Amino acid sequence: MKGRKSILFCAVGLLALASCKKDVVDIPESNDPVFRTIGTIGTEPFEIVAGDNGAYMFTMTEVQNGVDVFSGKISDGSFSIEMGIYDGMVDRPSHEAVDIITNIISTEFSHNTGFPLLTLSKDELTTMAGSQYIEQIVWSIDGIYQDLNEVVITEPGKYYVCADVTFLDGATASICNEVIAGYKLDANFMIDFSVGLQGAVTASVDDMGNTVQEVRWFVDEDLVGNTEYIETGSLSGYHTITAEVEFENGVVRRKSVLVDGSNEQHTVNDFTIFEYQAPTTVEPRDFNIRLFVEKDGKKYSSETAKNEDAYLLITGLEYYGKNDAGNNVYKVSADVKVQVREVGTSNTTPMSFTTVFGIEIP
Amino acid sequence: MSWTDGEIDKLFQDRVKDLSFEYKGEYWNQFNASLSARTPEMAAATAITDAEIDKLYQSSVAQLSFEYKKEYWESFDASRVKYVPEVAAASIADTVIDQLYQANSKGLSFEYKDAYWTEMAAMLPQNRRPDFLWFGTAAVFVGLLIATLFIGEPVSSTTDRLLTENSATIDGNNRNKSNSNNSANEINDTDQVLENNQVDNLLDKIAENTNSVQVLENGNSVTTNSTGLNSEPTSTSESTGMNISPSNPSLSQNLPSEPAIVEPRGSAIPNLANVNNIQTPVTPVVDEDIFIGDLPTVDLEREELDEQIVNLQDQVNMPDFRMPTIPRFYVELNGGLSQSLITPSDRFSSSVGVGLGFQFQKGRFAFTTGVNGIWNFHDDIVLNRQAKVYGFGSDVYQYTLKYDHIYSLEAVLAMGYKFGIHQINVGIRPSYAFGSKVGFSLMEEDVEMEREVLYGHMEGIKRFGLKPMIGYSIDLPSNITIGLNIGAQIMSSVNEEYINGQNNRLPIDGQLYFRKSISFGR
Numbered sequence: 001m002k003g004r005k006s007i008l009f010c011a012v013g014l015l016a017l018a019s020c021k022k023d024v025v026d027i028p029e030s031n032d033p034v035f036r037t038i039g040t041i042g043t044e045p046f047e048i049v050a051g052d053n054g055a056y057m058f059t060m061t062e063v064q065n066g067v068d069v070f071s072g073k074i075s076d077g078s079f080s081i082e083m084g085i086y087d088g089m090v091d092r093p094s095h096e097a098v099d100i101i102t103n104i105i106s107t108e109f110s111h112n113t114g115f116p117l118l119t120l121s122k123d124e125l126t127t128m129a130g131s132q133y134i135e136q137i138v139w140s141i142d143g144i145y146q147d148l149n150e151v152v153i154t155e156p157g158k159y160y161v162c163a164d165v166t167f168l169d170g171a172t173a174s175i176c177n178e179v180i181a182g183y184k185l186d187a188n189f190m191i192d193f194s195v196g197l198q199g200a201v202t203a204s205v206d207d208m209g210n211t212v213q214e215v216r217w218f219v220d221e222d223l224v225g226n227t228e229y230i231e232t233g234s235l236s237g238y239h240t241i242t243a244e245v246e247f248e249n250g251v252v253r254r255k256s257v258l259v260d261g262s263n264e265q266h267t268v269n270d271f272t273i274f275e276y277q278a279p280t281t282v283e284p285r286d287f288n289i290r291l292f293v294e295k296d297g298k299k300y301s302s303e304t305a306k307n308e309d310a311y312l313l314i315t316g317l318e319y320y321g322k323n324d325a326g327n328n329v330y331k332v333s334a335d336v337k338v339q340v341r342e343v344g345t346s347n348t349t350p351m352s353f354t355t356v357f358g359i360e361i362p
Numbered sequence: 363m364s365w366t367d368g369e370i371d372k373l374f375q376d377r378v379k380d381l382s383f384e385y386k387g388e389y390w391n392q393f394n395a396s397l398s399a400r401t402p403e404m405a406a407a408t409a410i411t412d413a414e415i416d417k418l419y420q421s422s423v424a425q426l427s428f429e430y431k432k433e434y435w436e437s438f439d440a441s442r443v444k445y446v447p448e449v450a451a452a453s454i455a456d457t458v459i460d461q462l463y464q465a466n467s468k469g470l471s472f473e474y475k476d477a478y479w480t481e482m483a484a485m486l487p488q489n490r491r492p493d494f495l496w497f498g499t500a501a502v503f504v505g506l507l508i509a510t511l512f513i514g515e516p517v518s519s520t521t522d523r524l525l526t527e528n529s530a531t532i533d534g535n536n537r538n539k540s541n542s543n544n545s546a547n548e549i550n551d552t553d554q555v556l557e558n559n560q561v562d563n564l565l566d567k568i569a570e571n572t573n574s575v576q577v578l579e580n581g582n583s584v585t586t587n588s589t590g591l592n593s594e595p596t597s598t599s600e601s602t603g604m605n606i607s608p609s610n611p612s613l614s615q616n617l618p619s620e621p622a623i624v625e626p627r628g629s630a631i632p633n634l635a636n637v638n639n640i641q642t643p644v645t646p647v648v649d650e651d652i653f654i655g656d657l658p659t660v661d662l663e664r665e666e667l668d669e670q671i672v673n674l675q676d677q678v679n680m681p682d683f684r685m686p687t688i689p690r691f692y693v694e695l696n697g698g699l700s701q702s703l704i705t706p707s708d709r710f711s712s713s714v715g716v717g718l719g720f721q722f723q724k725g726r727f728a729f730t731t732g733v734n735g736i737w738n739f740h741d742d743i744v745l746n747r748q749a750k751v752y753g754f755g756s757d758v759y760q761y762t763l764k765y766d767h768i769y770s771l772e773a774v775l776a777m778g779y780k781f782g783i784h785q786i787n788v789g790i791r792p793s794y795a796f797g798s799k800v801g802f803s804l805m806e807e808d809v810e811m812e813r814e815v816l817y818g819h820m821e822g823i824k825r826f827g828l829k830p831m832i833g834y835s836i837d838l839p840s841n842i843t844i845g846l847n848i849g850a851q852i853m854s855s856v857n858e859e860y861i862n863g864q865n866n867r868l869p870i871d872g873q874l875y876f877r878k879s880i881s882f883g884r
Contacts, residue, residue, distance in 0.1 A: 029749055
């Protein structure tokens, strides 16, 4: 019996030895290229493979006129293709771009027509009662001086526009607002306000027919209430009344007016009138594609070429991983046919290719 | 006018048909002498090779042409001897032909040349499945081994029972002799008490069973017809006294198997020792009876007992009688050397191991089964690979995996033939590799990124192996056995996809082992 126990003990020991923990070695294995583009530009074929001949797939999110462009660029140093997808729903800050992009099958190329998308006009602004005493406006966009009294915006974007106002009495003040041009707006509003004799300001939201879910009022960036309208106490000097409105459809807009409790002529409306009067014939740029090519020192862009017949057919889109910046990268498989125009010239070149492209979508 | 051959022939025959010459032996001798008396010039003239003759002949006849005429052929055909089977059969008998053939063939001899064999070997079909023999042998062996488990009983159960009864009877009878005044006797170590008539009945069974044992003298003595067993009544003695005549080896058939032999102590061992010493038939002498109770105890190991029994059987041509096939357990230490598992390689692999198992013997055949834990040492099972991993760009990795140690479990299934202390074994050793020690290093763009020792990485190793083997072992005192096995791995050992090189086909290994047999229980 003792011997049998010894044998059993040995057998169990051997089994335990055999079933002990195994180290797992992460042996790198060769794989096929992940990102590649093969096609023709003009009549010249090209193939660029990330990982071969020094080519690399860069992925990034660029900002074009205040709007994200989810981009990737494959380049070997002498030849590069950069492709980006403009964000959309720019008035909905909480939207998930990836959810929308992954459901896109086909989209259009963006096109910079040069046509006015939105005009910042002193004259237009002074048609409103609250801005009728403005003598002059110096416009600046995103901190950059633009022009005096009138500025035409031809590129879509989400701009931060500031107006340095000179009133008829020579007083000056500044007011800034967000202005969206060339993108679809799903809701909008403007602030109605009035200044009382004692310098008290009454303000309310004109929802322009959209369903408001919540309003937050700020005076000089201090939250003062979340009711439909506010009545402030006596305000002396310039003050900014801001309303942040969240609509039921998820749109969130923030607009400001300038008031002076001690002088009811020193007021400026928000800039909603410019968005409201923008031409509606322009196709919004939401989730459009842009393409830049650089070859032999020449730069080409799809946005300056006519691309009525161009298409980008997405045949696959899947998550790939994170890039060096730690942002999510998606692998987009697509068939592309597009016209690109050499920058600075009128030369247009047809281009078609099949690609597996990396695009960062945070 | 030109003469045709036929006309010349006819003219010649007409002229010579009336000619006659007296034959004289000296004519022939003279002619024969003229043949041998060739001058050197003649010899030189005839020293011409067959090839030259052929060439000369061909060049000469190349210009010849003969006019074919049908009558020539008819003439020739008519001159041929027609083959008639009956005539041929009658002309020479088969036996004569046979004799002629045999007489002439005795003189034939052929020179052996290696080239002949090489040529013939090349003509032989290639064996496309050389492993089949190994697998077949292994399967047959395993089958035999399993079958042996079922045929391991030395005698039938009925015979066993009778023998046991006989044993009890003899023992009881002996005791009865020392207690003749008693009607019941104590039998052996048991408390069983047998009546005299019961003893008689049992003795009758012995007689019936053996056909050579008779019950004599009121059942108090057992003897054989001729020599055999003579168990005399010793009514005054306190000791038992089974008298065994050394000249009657057939008695062994009726000897109790289990009670008398299994216990290497007491009176049974001297019995066997005495029986084993029977070398020549001797006239039974009652005076030379062995008094078992006074014999010294002989310290014999079980295997020695087996050996002696086998020797006895051989000497007296006894029917098969063996001890029960009780396994003997053993522990083992082993070490080995092997050809490399891969090729090309000029390295050797070594191994050490420990194991346990058991062995049982049936006659001269010994069956061994066990399991060893083997620690194999290698220095040539290496994987060098370069991997280009694509992603946003690409990274080139150079990594090395070196299998330093492979740990495996190896079963032993062997059958041996014993002669004395020597044993020849054949068997198989299936194995299962369960672990490894691997040195791993990783370089990226010529910069070492990682170096570590891994355990259990088995990607390059095939887990299952099978080695047919032959071996020799010798039994040493103190239940130690030393043996040597030579085996060849018939299954591929490495995964060529993950190893530099290819599987070495049938790498041979040698294994030296030391076994210590262990007796458990009784």
